[in-house]
Amino acid sequence: MSDLPGTIEIREVGPRDGLQSEEPVDPSVRVEFVDRLAAAGLREIEAASFVSPKAVPSMAGGDLVMAGIDRERGPRWWGLVPNLRGAEAALAAQVDALTVTVSACPVYNERNIRRTIAESVVGIADIVEAAAGSVVDVVISCVFGSPYTGDEPTGTVPELMAQLAAVGVTRFTLADTTGMATPARIDRVLHRTGVDVGLHLHDTRGTALVNAWTAMQLGVTRFDTAAGGLGGSPFANGAGGNLATEDLVHLCDDAGIDTGVDLGALVEAARSLEAVIGRPVPGRIATHGPRSAAPAV
Numbered sequence: 001m002s003d004l005p006g007t008i009e010i011r012e013v014g015p016r017d018g019l020q021s022e023e024p025v026d027p028s029v030r031v032e033f034v035d036r037l038a039a040a041g042l043r044e045i046e047a048a049s050f051v052s053p054k055a056v057p058s059m060a061g062g063d064l065v066m067a068g069i070d071r072e073r074g075p076r077w078w079g080l081v082p083n084l085r086g087a088e089a090a091l092a093a094q095v096d097a098l099t100v101t102v103s104a105c106p107v108y109n110e111r112n113i114r115r116t117i118a119e120s121v122v123g124i125a126d127i128v129e130a131a132a133g134s135v136v137d138v139v140i141s142c143v144f145g146s147p148y149t150g151d152e153p154t155g156t157v158p159e160l161m162a163q164l165a166a167v168g169v170t171r172f173t174l175a176d177t178t179g180m181a182t183p184a185r186i187d188r189v190l191h192r193t194g195v196d197v198g199l200h201l202h203d204t205r206g207t208a209l210v211n212a213w214t215a216m217q218l219g220v221t222r223f224d225t226a227a228g229g230l231g232g233s234p235f236a237n238g239a240g241g242n243l244a245t246e247d248l249v250h251l252c253d254d255a256g257i258d259t260g261v262d263l264g265a266l267v268e269a270a271r272s273l274e275a276v277i278g279r280p281v282p283g284r285i286a287t288h289g290p291r292s293a294a295p296a297v
């Protein structure tokens with residue numbers, strides 16, 4: 001396993017991607033969850049999104065979440081923004097870095113973002129300019145398959161990345177929005193895009209962890225995950241939960257890959273969501289515990 005990285009960067013998206021498809025949770029409860037995640041050692045946290053509360057009621061109050069978090073803990077705080085107005089609201093709320101999405105699938109982009117891909121590129125250029133040096137990470141959705149067209153949008157992703165780089169984007173994350181990636185597809189896409197990308201994986205079909213493992217072997221060191229494995233886009237039919245943060249940390253701990261995260265504290269943070277959502281979280285390690293804690297039988 002000598003080709004695995006020594007360390008990876010996990011961006012925790014549970015407070016945003018994890019909770020956006022749930023019933024609205026009070027901002028003060030979201031603050032408690034975020035503070036637990038930071039205390040568990042997560043260094044990158046997507047704490048809020050700045051979308052219209054009409055479109056995504058569960059994400060209302062992103063400014064209140066940002067105002068309530070314990071900023072002394074030191075993670076980089078990310079906010080998801082749909083447009084320039086959202087970016088301005090996020091920056092006013094003292095978000096450190098912005099995520100913005102565009103889809104590799106034109107049909108998905110037009111139905112869910114209500115723009116053509118070319119219009120999205122123009123909008124992202126405005127956001128990069130408004131960000132004035134703050135990091136903007138473009139999350140490209142449906143890279144490994146689209147719920148509308150089935151297959152991965154062959155050939156378009158490197159070109160889209162080049163167009164975005166031309167307007168100043170320096171960081172990309174490839175998203176498997178509806179869990180259609182497999183190791184073979186991860187391998188194929190990464191050979192076209194290069195491995196200096198983040199991966200945002202969903203576990204709809206049970207492939208998220210093996211996809212992450214494959215990507216790490218190829219040299220990818222950035223991953224989006226959600227504590228407890230909650231999540232799924234409210235705009236993507238059939239979207240399952242995110243790769244569970246604690247499942248990836250558990251795998252990395254045993255492989256000697258540093259994540260900076262205290263697995264026990266993370267599992268507690270993930271399980272704290274059960275009282276909030278009123279049902280068990282789907283993540284395997286949150287459900288069964290780490291292998292090191294398995295009782296002898």
Ligand code: ZN
Nearest residue numbers: 017200232233
């Ligand atoms: Zn997602």
